[in-house]
Amino acid sequence: GIQVEQSPPDLILQEGANSTLRCNFSDSVNNLQWFHQNPWGQLINLFYIPSGTKQNGRLSATTVATERYSLLYISSSQTTDSGVYFCAHSGGYNKLIFGAGTRLAVHP
Amino acid sequence: NAGVTQTPKFQVLKTGQSMTLQCAQDMNHEYMSWYRQDPGMGLRLIHYSVGAGITDQGEVPNGYNVSRSTTEDFPLRLLSAAPSQTSVYFCASSRGLLDGYTFGSGTRLTVV
Numbered sequence: 256g257i258q259v260e261q262s263p264p265d266l267i268l269q270e271g272a273n274s275t276l277r278c279n280f281s282d283s284v285n286n287l288q289w290f291h292q293n294p295w296g297q298l299i300n301l302f303y304i305p306s307g308t309k310q311n312g313r314l315s316a317t318t319v320a321t322e323r324y325s326l327l328y329i330s331s332s333q334t335t336d337s338g339v340y341f342c343a344h345s346g347g348y349n350k351l352i353f354g355a356g357t358r359l360a361v362h363p
Numbered sequence: 364n365a366g367v368t369q370t371p372k373f374q375v376l377k378t379g380q381s382m383t384l385q386c387a388q389d390m391n392h393e394y395m396s397w398y399r400q401d402p403g404m405g406l407r408l409i410h411y412s413v414g415a416g417i418t419d420q421g422e423v424p425n426g427y428n429v430s431r432s433t434t435e436d437f438p439l440r441l442l443s444a445a446p447s448q449t450s451v452y453f454c455a456s457s458r459g460l461l462d463g464y465t466f467g468s469g470t471r472l473t474v475v
Contacts, residue, residue: 288463296469298453303463350396350421351464353406
């Protein structure tokens with residue numbers, strides 16, 4: 256199957272800093288999505304982004320499907336951004352395949 | 364609009380017991396699926412459904428059954444609980460192939 260690699264695996268930021276999380280995939284993927292799992296375990300869909308760029312507040316994401324990667328940008332990070340960020344792609348029947356995640360800790 | 368609702372939030376079972384994890388969505392989504400999340404293993408697909416009456420196996424289906432009698436509900440049954448099934452279980456739904464997923468809040472299951 257298609258491999259999904261996320262980097263970095265861990266990230267520590269000071270509040271207010273910016274960061275970029277990366278997701279590489281080994282082949283063309285459908286329906287790339289970014290999720291945030293907060294410290295309470297809840298999984299929140301941040302972006303559905305098969306290609307192009309989207310922005311939502313301090314977060315934005317870019318997928319370059321032809322080069323098989325996607326980036327998640329977090330600007331002016333806040334402590335509430337802490338948690339694990341997953342990218343995932345779906346197979347033919349919307350079976351999400353997740354990357355291993357980037358664990359983010361934002362300190363005040 | 365409740366989204367995806369999972370019950371219970373926490374459950375402790377004894378080895379060999381059976382139980383059903385409930386999942387309901389009110390968004391009229393066709394696609395529903397169950398995942399388990401284990402430390403170091405990420406999220407793995409257990410079973411999924413592309414519509415009422417249609418289900419299929421994911422990566423780790425052994426020990427679990429599902430059915431989809433209505434669009435709204437997609438229960439997950441543990442037939443005979445084993446300690447290896449201790450995990451956090453998530454239900455998810457999506458309108459279709461080209462849409463994002465909505466996840467439930469999870470069920471934390473411990474089998475002793």
